[in-house]
Amino acid sequence: MSTVRLRMSEVSGPEALWLLEGSSLGRLVYVQRGVSVVRPARHAWGVGRLIIRTPAQAVAVPATATYHVDDVHAASGTGWSVTATGPTEVISDPDEAAHYRRTLSGWSHGPHDTIVRIRPQTVTGFRLAPAGG
Numbered sequence: 001m002s003t004v005r006l007r008m009s010e011v012s013g014p015e016a017l018w019l020l021e022g023s024s025l026g027r028l029v030y031v032q033r034g035v036s037v038v039r040p041a042r043h044a045w046g047v048g049r050l051i052i053r054t055p056a057q058a059v060a061v062p063a064t065a066t067y068h069v070d071d072v073h074a075a076s077g078t079g080w081s082v083t084a085t086g087p088t089e090v091i092s093d094p095d096e097a098a099h100y101r102r103t104l105s106g107w108s109h110g111p112h113d114t115i116v117r118i119r120p121q122t123v124t125g126f127r128l129a130p131a132g133g
Contacts, residue, residue, distance in 0.1 A: 007132075008128055011125040019082050020050075020123070026069035026070075043069075050117070
């Protein structure tokens with residue numbers, strides 16, 4: 001059985017955003033009481049902002065968070081990964097929140113169903129591909 005060597009190469013900012021926009025499922029990552037917290041999330045991209053629906057309490061969402069999206073094929077190890085970090089804002093307007101609850105499917109309803117807006121200040125992306133030989 002041969003092992004395929006992979007290389008990881010950084011993609012441009014516009015390509016990373018394109019990959020992010022083309023997906024809908026990721027993970028919201030933040031620190032709470034000194035521990036990293038990772039929550040599954042659905043997202044939409046609009047007007048330079050990420051809108052995220054996640055099963056987290058609104059009071060737990062910090063002022064800054066990271067959002068991670070990837071598409072890595074288990075068999076080959078190839079794919080891509082994008083990470084966006086920036087200031088967060090919990091969407092508390094009932095009409096706006098209701099709109100995103102209709103358009104972004106979620107996992108839970110009630111106090112652990114939060115709509116968050118992230119204004120990415122950094123976006124990084126990487127592709128995983130065969131190293132070539």
